[in-house]
Amino acid sequence: MAKGKKVTVYFCQSCGYESSKWMGQCPGCREWNTFVEEALEKKAAGKIKSAPGGKEELKTARISEIDIQSGTRMQTGFGELDRVLGGGIVPGSLVLVGGDPGIGKSTLLLQVCRNLAETLEVLYISGEESLQQIKMRAQRIGQFSDNLQLFCETGMERIEQVVERQKPQVVIIDSIQTIYSEEISAAPGSVSQVRETTGRLLQIAKGMEITIFIVGHVTKEGVVAGPRVLEHMVDTVLYFEGDRHASYRILRGVKNRFGSTNEIGVFEMREEGLAEVKNPSEFMLNGKPQGASGSVVACSMEGTRPILVEIQALVCHSNFGIPRRTAAGTDLNRVNLLMAVLEKRAGMSLSACDAYVNIAGGIRMNEPAIDLGIVMALASSFRDKAIDEKIICFGEVGLSGEVRAVQMAQQRVTEARKLGFKTCILPKVSIPGLTDTKGIKIIGAGTIGEAIRQM
Structure with missing residues (x-):
């Protein structure tokens, strides 16, 4: 076998792109400063090795001849x-x-x-x-x-x-x-x-x-x-x-x-x-405060599983020229957008207020269905009025202040009823799709103004 020859190459740590020289930006993934230098030894070409446990004979298979055994997991x-x-x-x-x-x-x-x-x-x-x-x-x-x-x-x-x-x-x-x-x-x-x-x-x-x-x-x-x-x-x-x-x-x-x-x-x-x-919902709601403003329970879907989370908000007057906004567990840009909708469509003067939003339990949620929960928590803290602890809400909020429909509304309502919630505020357009509402009061909201009045 011919003796190997050592060469120096550069690899992108993000996508594995190989180059003979260092580059500031990777042509493959467009990331900056990801190239690292490595010394490789090129070996002489030899016989192609088959996969472990495989056969030396190379053959193809017709898709109709392939047998998939049921229940092999x-x-x-x-x-x-x-x-x-x-x-x-x-x-x-x-x-x-x-x-x-x-x-x-x-x-x-x-x-x-x-x-x-x-x-x-x-x-x-x-x-x-x-x-x-x-x-x-x-x-x-x-x-x-x-x-x-x-x-x-x-x-x-x-x-x-x-x-x-x-x-x-x-x-x-x-x-x-x-x-x-x-x-x-x-x-x-x-x-x-x-x-x-x-x-x-x-x-x-x-x-x-x-x-x-x-x-x-x-x-x-x-x-x-x-x-x-x-x-x-x-x-x-x-x-x-x-x-x-x-x-x-x-x-x-x-x-x-x-x-x-x-x-x-x-x-x-x-x-x-x-x-x-x-039961992650029960786990996430442990320690929820009673009678405190700025706290509301919302429902998010992770795959086919509904998870109830507590959304907390704290709104207070800012002492600085630029108000401070912080979000933990959700997207900060989404929080800023919802605060702008509250100010424009609900008449709440939030431009001079600091705002802090947190999803309790450390879980991160980015589903649009928690928009209504964030809006309700912000409104509750701004007006310093507590929301009934037996109320749950979910729905996507648009820029016009409308509450838009979300998927799997029935599964969310069922999970809320199972954990003892008595009232559910959800998009009005989602109510016709509900099939079982026994034991829980359903309130439809077309806009965030209607939802805030119901709270």
Whole structure:
């Protein structure tokens, strides 16, 4: 074999674009200052290697001849995780799990391993912890089956050998930034190493029908470290969100080839590990103040699940020439827009007031259906009048002050009734689509003025 030749190339950390020289702006993704220098060793061309577990014979398949087995998804033992994955794990899929340090990624996957190991062969590969450290963490979670095997290694070639020999049904890689290939001279975690190792893991998953979960660290901007092509290569991308100093965690799917990307799973961090929160609405409304102005409950949809959240607003006179506006949990520009609508259409003088809007519980909501809740909270705080705690509202607000229809109104009303709310203020145009309103008073609002008067 001809001896390799070392060359210097530049990679874009965002999209993986390769260039022979450094450039300020990437031609691929148009991002600035994302190029990093890496030394690669070009090897002589050789025989094309087949995928692990695959056959040397190259053949095509007619789409009519392909058999899709029904009910092949594997249940993880966590209903919240199965919901985000679209009903369970698809065999042969590659799943990327990202999140901040200490958020609970490794804990969640170790608990998934515990559930899957009761019936399946599972291999947990760690490049960050020793066997003893993983055992200490596992003792806090509970008892594990012998079907779970541990392996501490960072070399991609040795990982391939172990996987081909053991032939597990599920593999966990923790984390992808620590895995390196000896064929690439770059350091572990670099653009070329992450791209190469992920590509080989993808071949293993598809060639041997093994489900592989890979853990990815995130940057300070909240995206998975490494090239953006990493997210394009995998089948599913899950982000674990939340404040690591708080008890709640939110698992959100941002890409899923086998299901919806609008679903979220809610977990609570406890001493024995992560526990499912089967009723997030009740969890988010814990500690809601009584008789306080500027507080109202609104309903938002995350996929097919209605979630009730408390929207808080504080409006006070500003002592500065430019009023201060702050939003936590929602879009600040949307809050400024709704305040302009209140001033123009409802006659509230908010231009000289500071305004602070917060969605309690730390969850982030951007659905337009919470517009009416933000408007009601701002109006309640401005007039210093409390809203009845048994009232819930939802609806999109337009620039003319109209309350526009939202989807899945019946599911929102049903969730509000289940949690004991007596009155629901919603868009007037959505009332004809309701089929079951027993036990809850329905009030339709065509404009924000009508809604404020009903409050």
